[in-house]
Amino acid sequence: MDIDDVTRALELDIVFGRIRPRERLVEDELMERIGAKRHQVRAALAQLEQLGIVERRMNRGAIVRDFSVEEVEDLYEMRDHLHLLAVAKMDLPFSRTRVDRLRAIQARHDAAILGARLENVLDSNNAFHDELFDGCGNRYLAEAIRRHAWLSHAIRSYRIADREMLEQARKEHGEMIEVGAIGDRAALAELCTRHIQPSKLAYLDSRVGSDPAFRAS
Known part of the structure; x- marks a missing residue:
């Protein structure tokens, strides 16, 4: 599994509603569920953040972006x-x-x-x-x-x-x-x-x- 695979897995989780807007993306939980290493999860979250799908909030870490x-x-x-x-x-x-x-x-x-x-x-x-x-x-x-x-x-x-x-x-x-x-x-x-x-x-x-x-x- 590489970083693109991890990004794809997270993308599918978001698109299919397994992870909802405002839900926290906890690295340890993602590592266990996807079977990825920490640096891969972090890189995937960074890619999704650049695309505007994930955002980071003070004291909450990474979450699925919510829209007003x-x-x-x-x-x-x-x-x-x-x-x-x-x-x-x-x-x-x-x-x-x-x-x-x-x-x-x-x-x-x-x-x-x-x-x-x-x-x-x-x-x-x-x-x-x-x-x-x-x-x-x-x-x-x-x-x-x-x-x-x-x-x-x-x-x-x-x-x-x-x-x-x-x-x-x-x-x-x-x-x-x-x-x-x-x-x-x-x-x-x-x-x-x-x-x-x-x-x-x-x-x-x-x-x-x-x-x-x-x-x-």
């Missing part, structure tokens, strides 16, 4: 803008090669959902969006989209295993391929912005339900 209502709204507003800019820069209609690549990735995503293999669901979902937004032709823009998706990990955790949400995401992926293939830029832009909203709303609803003071944060 304003921060959630700001983050998803930025994601909307990035997605719309990427769609505006894409060459449409999609080439046959791009359509084939997207359909192949989506077939893996479909199979992962049907088999309830959540780690594969996550990986194939990320691969789909990487392939889609790499089509904007601007690698810095595509990287910014990936980074802001990373920042959303803890937010996405509240519904990532929800069957209804997964089915909706699968349906929308298919629609993105179809409207891109016929060159309907407006429809693709609308789908890309609508696609990320359910996880945001689920996070806000869950947090308000469990912590009434959260709405005022």
